Amino acid sequence: MGKLYIVPTPVGNLEDMTFRAIRILKEADLILAEDTRTSGILLKHFEIKNAMQSHHKFNEHKTVESVVNRIKGGETVALISDAGTPGISDPGFLVARECARNGVEVECLPGATAFVPALVASGLPCDRFCFEGFLPQKKGRMTRLKVLAEESRTMVFYESPYRLVKTLTQFAECFGTERQASVSREISKVHEETVRGTLSDLVAHFTANEPRGEIVIVIAGIDKE
16 A cells, blocks of 8 residues: 655745655655646756646545545555645645545655744744634634634734735734734745734734735734733
């Protein structure tokens, strides 16, 4: 029987790619890629010429069975996303779950992910935190925010730059304008930036300065004392 490797890829700087990740991708019989065009650039850079197959949120329900069968037939399959660790707000959960259910070995390599650097650099407590990823866009969004208003752990969110000011404004309404937070963008890239302050400060900053790039928001939990 083969094996499924879940392989993190850089969120920005290609130097964040590990030697082991390169070796696994070169040895794999098949590479599952969220976007073969994006991943093709990465693979070309590291001279990896193995077969690729699209595996994204629109087709993973249809392809997961065939992938599991290929692994059970003896092939080694490596899963990558456009950036970061697959399964963290990216496709990956379904194929990992089905492999586990079928007794197929799943191994996830340690490596790049956007929220850990943003959390550690925020200056907020990171000994205990909750990762929320992307909030629901419509249904259930405000209900979730009301629940999180009582969360005492540091909270981590992903957001689009186009929705950042709206989301920060909603956070300020639900958590209070003086709640401490940070916004990190373009992690590991040339224009990486972290802005810290109250939610009110951050709303003002990004209203005046249009945000660009991938966004991670880190917010302090409620002080119940």
